[in-house]
Amino acid sequence: MGRIGKIVRRTFLIGSAAIVGGVAFGAYYISRPAANPLKPREGETALSPFVLIDQQGVTLFAPRAEMGQGVMTTWAALIAEELDVELDDIRVLHGPAAAAYYNHALMGESLPNKGYDVSDFQHNLGEALGVLGRTLSLQVTGGSTSMKDGFERMRMAGATARETLKQAAAEQLGLDRDQLKTESGAVVAPDGTRIPYTELAEAAGQIEPPEVTLRDPSEWHLIGKSLPRVDIPGKSTGTAEFGIDVRPEGLKFASVRMNPRLGGQMNGFDASAAETMPGVEKIVDLGTGVAVIANNTWLAIQAVEAIDVDWGEAPYPPETDALFEQIAKAFDDAPNSTMRDDGDVDVMPEGATEITADYTVPYLAHATMEPMNATALYTGDKLDLWCGNQAPTLIQMRVANTADLETEAVEIHTTYLGGGFGRRGELDFGEIATKIAMAMPGTPVQTTWSREEDMRHDFYRPGAMARMRGAVKDGKPVMIDGKVASQSPTHQAVERVTGFAGGGPDKVLVEGFFNQPYAVPNYRMSGHVADLAVPVGFWRSVGNSHNGFFHETFLDEMALAAGRDPLEFRLELATTEHAPTAGCLQAVKEMSGWTGKTPDGVGRGVALAYSFGTPVAQVIEVVDDDGTIRINKAWIACDVGLALDPATVEAQMIGGMIYGLSAAAHGEITFADGEVEQYNFPDYDALRMHNTPVTEVRILETNKHLGGVGEPGTPPSMPALGNALFDLTGERARSLPLNKHFNLQV
Amino acid sequence: MATALKVNGKTHQVDLPDDVPLLWVLRDEVGLTGTKFGCGVAACGACTVHIDGEAVRSCQVALSDVWGDVTTIEGLGSPDAMATIQKAWVDNQVAQCGYCQSGQIMQAASLLAENPSPTDEDIDDAMQGNLCRCGTYPRIRAAIHDAAAKLKEA
Numbered sequence: 001m002g003r004i005g006k007i008v009r010r011t012f013l014i015g016s017a018a019i020v021g022g023v024a025f026g027a028y029y030i031s032r033p034a035a036n037p038l039k040p041r042e043g044e045t046a047l048s049p050f051v052l053i054d055q056q057g058v059t060l061f062a063p064r065a066e067m068g069q070g071v072m073t074t075w076a077a078l079i080a081e082e083l084d085v086e087l088d089d090i091r092v093l094h095g096p097a098a099a100a101y102y103n104h105a106l107m108g109e110s111l112p113n114k115g116y117d118v119s120d121f122q123h124n125l126g127e128a129l130g131v132l133g134r135t136l137s138l139q140v141t142g143g144s145t146s147m148k149d150g151f152e153r154m155r156m157a158g159a160t161a162r163e164t165l166k167q168a169a170a171e172q173l174g175l176d177r178d179q180l181k182t183e184s185g186a187v188v189a190p191d192g193t194r195i196p197y198t199e200l201a202e203a204a205g206q207i208e209p210p211e212v213t214l215r216d217p218s219e220w221h222l223i224g225k226s227l228p229r230v231d232i233p234g235k236s237t238g239t240a241e242f243g244i245d246v247r248p249e250g251l252k253f254a255s256v257r258m259n260p261r262l263g264g265q266m267n268g269f270d271a272s273a274a275e276t277m278p279g280v281e282k283i284v285d286l287g288t289g290v291a292v293i294a295n296n297t298w299l300a301i302q303a304v305e306a307i308d309v310d311w312g313e314a315p316y317p318p319e320t321d322a323l324f325e326q327i328a329k330a331f332d333d334a335p336n337s338t339m340r341d342d343g344d345v346d347v348m349p350e351g352a353t354e355i356t357a358d359y360t361v362p363y364l365a366h367a368t369m370e371p372m373n374a375t376a377l378y379t380g381d382k383l384d385l386w387c388g389n390q391a392p393t394l395i396q397m398r399v400a401n402t403a404d405l406e407t408e409a410v411e412i413h414t415t416y417l418g419g420g421f422g423r424r425g426e427l428d429f430g431e432i433a434t435k436i437a438m439a440m441p442g443t444p445v446q447t448t449w450s451r452e453e454d455m456r457h458d459f460y461r462p463g464a465m466a467r468m469r470g471a472v473k474d475g476k477p478v479m480i481d482g483k484v485a486s487q488s489p490t491h492q493a494v495e496r497v498t499g500f501a502g503g504g505p506d507k508v509l510v511e512g513f514f515n516q517p518y519a520v521p522n523y524r525m526s527g528h529v530a531d532l533a534v535p536v537g538f539w540r541s542v543g544n545s546h547n548g549f550f551h552e553t554f555l556d557e558m559a560l561a562a563g564r565d566p567l568e569f570r571l572e573l574a575t576t577e578h579a580p581t582a583g584c585l586q587a588v589k590e591m592s593g594w595t596g597k598t599p600d601g602v603g604r605g606v607a608l609a610y611s612f613g614t615p616v617a618q619v620i621e622v623v624d625d626d627g628t629i630r631i632n633k634a635w636i637a638c639d640v641g642l643a644l645d646p647a648t649v650e651a652q653m654i655g656g657m658i659y660g661l662s663a664a665a666h667g668e669i670t671f672a673d674g675e676v677e678q679y680n681f682p683d684y685d686a687l688r689m690h691n692t693p694v695t696e697v698r699i700l701e702t703n704k705h706l707g708g709v710g711e712p713g714t715p716p717s718m719p720a721l722g723n724a725l726f727d728l729t730g731e732r733a734r735s736l737p738l739n740k741h742f743n744l745q746v
Numbered sequence: 747m748a749t750a751l752k753v754n755g756k757t758h759q760v761d762l763p764d765d766v767p768l769l770w771v772l773r774d775e776v777g778l779t780g781t782k783f784g785c786g787v788a789a790c791g792a793c794t795v796h797i798d799g800e801a802v803r804s805c806q807v808a809l810s811d812v813w814g815d816v817t818t819i820e821g822l823g824s825p826d827a828m829a830t831i832q833k834a835w836v837d838n839q840v841a842q843c844g845y846c847q848s849g850q851i852m853q854a855a856s857l858l859a860e861n862p863s864p865t866d867e868d869i870d871d872a873m874q875g876n877l878c879r880c881g882t883y884p885r886i887r888a889a890i891h892d893a894a895a896k897l898k899e900a
Contacts, residue, residue, distance in 0.1 A: 238780020
């Protein structure tokens with residue numbers, strides 16, 4: 001019989017359940033048991049565990065995808081902070097797909113506020129809305145939400161486990177619980193007697209968890225420290241298991257080709273050449289694509305490429321220019337949203353100077369280092385799926401549907417992710433692997449996409465355009481009127497997941513556009529949705545990734561028109577609106593020794609973006625080396641409210657910036673004849689060791705709320721680089737990538 | 747007909763066509779999955795292994811062309827007995843997603859074998875073929891300098 005503790009603050013229910021030889025602590029699905037990964041026997045209650053203790057030891061579950069952001073370690077540290085265990089002595093597992101691992105912070109991001117101006121009331125409302133996450137079974141790693149989601153719940157789980165173990169010890173020793181202490185995985189009695197948790201686990205499983213209070217931050221010994229990450233030894237020795245490394249007994253290897261005119265039909269194919277190629281075991285007709293199952297991945301790739309396929313037309317204009325014409329047409333329609341409309345932008349303030357600028361950014365691929373793959377074993381009444389994924393409950397539902405099985409008959413095994421950046425929140429790779437494995441029941445089949453297939457079948461960051469109009473007077477901006485147009489990844493994703501067309505105001509499309517912490521009296525920002533069938537998805541920082549470039553490039557142009565230093569111009573606007581943002585600007589000013597002047601051959605640019613609750617300011621320095629321009633240095637300041645693990649925050653800030661600089665410098669996905677023209681890294685390169693700037697990061701902690709760290713480093717990088725190149729050359733690039741305008745070092 | 751292949755000191759008889767790249771022999775036949783597939787065209791370095799100590803892209807070496815003994819990331823050291831360079835990778839907390847790091851470490855190990863005191867410029871030259879989409883380059887650089895210092899002490 002499981003035990004549910006009292007409802008501990010708001011909606012979390014941390015309870016316990018007896019397991020064989022021990023106890024599990026975790027979250028209940030509202031007031032009824034969720035489908036339970038622990039598979040309790042009859043009469044037992046189910047829960048999704050965050051802490052599991054038996055005779056073998058202590059296991060913590062971090063049901064967020066580890067894609068390099070350190071989530072396993074930081075999540076485990078939140079539990080360990082209250083539980084008093086050493087991270088070296090415990091196991092940290094991802095855990096299976098389970099409804100009770102819902103992400104309540106992600107739903108909170110849907111509120112139509114700007115974020116930085118959130119009141120305590122709205123903040124609480126946001127957390128309450130998080131309950132919806134459960135209803136949708138939204139176990140998602142994305143939106144830089146993991147720590148916001150886990151921060152309180154995981155400490156509560158740890159504290160509940162600790163106090164229950166103490167109660168078990170108290171009963172065994174004939175003492176009161178408050179006479180006991182805990183340290184390093186043991187309860188300690190006043191006389192020094194130590195009882196390891198493992199020995200108390202079985203008895204703890206029979207005890208009602210007591211109500212607990214969380215420790216004061218002054219007592220923390222893990223939170224706020226840079227901890228050694230639990231996944232790094234495996235990743236430094238080739239022993240960490242990614243999706244592509246899964247090797248169940250009897251595994252076969254497959255590769256796939258889907259229509260390169262994305263979403264188009266397949267009119268037919270001739271596989272006769274492939275059938276006789278070495279290693280080939282089966283050709284699979286997927287309806288809209290073909291696959292080959294072989295005894296080796298490379299042989300499968302060779303064979304699938306030898307199939308002669310008659311592909312149907314693309315369901316969108318087949319050339320890049322025609323796509324952007326469609327996007328531009330969206331400006332003629334009524335806006336999908338106008339989430340900021342302050343003052344009156346239709347009246348030009350007297351004596352003000354008007355400036356206008358149009359901007360364009362291209363479609364972009366995620367290009368994770370690990371190409372898309374998944375491994376499936378279908379037996380007719382059960383399906384096992386192994387893959388790195390950002391949404392295990394969603395992929396579980398999707399592949400259950402594919403295999404015509406109940407969700408409970410599908411087990412999702414989440415491995416490490418060789419990069420996510422939003423790509424592994426999609427469900428296509430799991431669905432395709434399932435269909436292929438269904439052609440060989442009883443045999444596990446690993447389907448690996450070639451790099452070319454991966455690059456050309458992404459859910460792209462949509463191409464986007466902006467039309468900006470502004471006015472400056474007496475050295476200050478007095479009006480900004482901005483319009484952005486692009487496809488809506490949100491609308492498409494809703495349709496992909498639910499089967500129903502998404503609609504309504506899309507906040508994600510205008511993130512980083514309407515909600516920037518600047519005091520401008522007349523300020524209207526609108527989003528226009530272009531209706532196109534090019535598959536688009538969530539790309540690190542999503543709408544902020546294009547809006548950061550639009551907003552911050554335009555602000556630089558306004559500063560120039562106002563005759564002001566671009567950093568001082570921003571600082572003045574942020575100071576009255578949002579102090580943490582001003583603090584970030586002030587910090588990069590100091591760090592970079594910003595004077596507004598640079599020697600000949602050196603250019604500097606600044607940009608600021610507020611996203612996922614975190615303001616980030618960046619200064620980028622470029623240098624002209626005999627006609628080739630090199631990105632030389634970068635300074636980053638962010639205010640995350642509370643840095644749970646400073647070394648991880650630093651790594652995410654630098655990584656997010658490099659991801660953005662890579663796109664700004666070289667990244668572009670183009671279309672011809674309905675097909676993506678980029679195939680592999682030589683056509684879609686990124687920054688490398690020799691052209692990555694020397695970077696310094698400062699982490700501030702004055703923000704009122706815990707901010708995200710995985711994405712906010714990306715949005716300011718692109719405009720900061722463009723602004724630096726303007727400073728160096730006097731040429732303003734109003735479109736990306738920048739290597740089309742400048743001779744950048746490759 | 748089987749081809750003999752020596753990997754990490756152990757000889758394997760491999761029954762695959764001659765043109766299968768070493769990468770896919772290691773991963774799908776020998777069962778050593780630490781060496782990663784990234785691009786298949788020698789553009790990312792994720793598949794880097796050593797043949798007779800030299801760093802090579804295993805996606806570009808056909809099985810029949812393997813000219814010597816192969817060392818993979820697993821042959822460099824294990825979690826319980828790490829090589830100095832692997833220890834430096836842990837000490838500097840290099841990895842993020844970690845997918846490219848086997849190749850980065852194999853490339854860096856070969857650099858240090860040839861040049862025990864690499865400058866930043868030497869590191870730029872040796873490592874620019876190894877892509878990392880997470881952007882761990884600053885810590886890779888730090889780990890290489892750290893490993894160089896530790897190897898000299900040893």
